[in-house]
Amino acid sequence: MFNSNLNEQQIEHLKQICDEGGIKLTHQRLEIFREIMAASDHPSAELIHKRLQTKMPTLAIDTVYRTLATFDELGIVKKLHVMGERALFDANLTKHHHFVCTRCKQVEDIYWPEFDESMIPEKAAHMGRIQSRHLELRGICNTCLKKMNKD
Ligand SMILES: [Zn+2]
Ligand SMILES: [Zn+2]
Structure with a gap:
């Protein structure tokens, strides 16, 4: 189980990884990170997008796909392939x-x-x-x- 409230340290850590990876920690990226850290059910990009819809109605699904792919490359989340289904994401490292x-x-x-x-x-x-x-x-x-x- 994860705490849905990120602490300063987790945000600082994320910022540092993004800096080193040469990407900006935008508001959207932070919210996506917050959402996946709060999830313990290995959500898909589609599910994360759905869960963020009330909070961020303008968030595009493509942004979620791209952000999660970037997070996967940077080692912030892990991408899982479950039986040829769409990718699921795991923040439990x-x-x-x-x-x-x-x-x-x-x-x-x-x-x-x-x-x-x-x-x-x-x-x-x-x-x-x-x-x-x-x-x-x-x-x-x-x-x-x-x-x-x-x-
Ligand atoms: Zn079952
Ligand atoms: Zn897992």
Whole structure:
């Protein structure tokens, strides 16, 4: 879970990353950042756009796409590809993995330190320098299971 109110330090940090990346931290970018930091449900660009609509009625969807792509490049958020669906975004940069429901496409965070610390298979280790590892578990979430049982 994330606190929806960004503190000074988080904003300063974001400003610094933007400076180093050569982009301006505009009001729109800050609001998009605020929105994704407040979300714990891995929202898509479309959903972020929808959620910002009351607050920022003139915000264009293209701006959201571009901003999120930039944030992804700068390492501010992580772009996830969930089963060929449109990209989802994750502001949780701590090491974690995902459980994806194949029915409702809900993405839940999983913390798995044993996996993070396990040995990389020798073959993979020889393919190059590993920079990160991410595991995606797929299945049917409890909510969907309950619904299926009712039918
Ligand atoms: Zn589900
Ligand atoms: Zn996540």
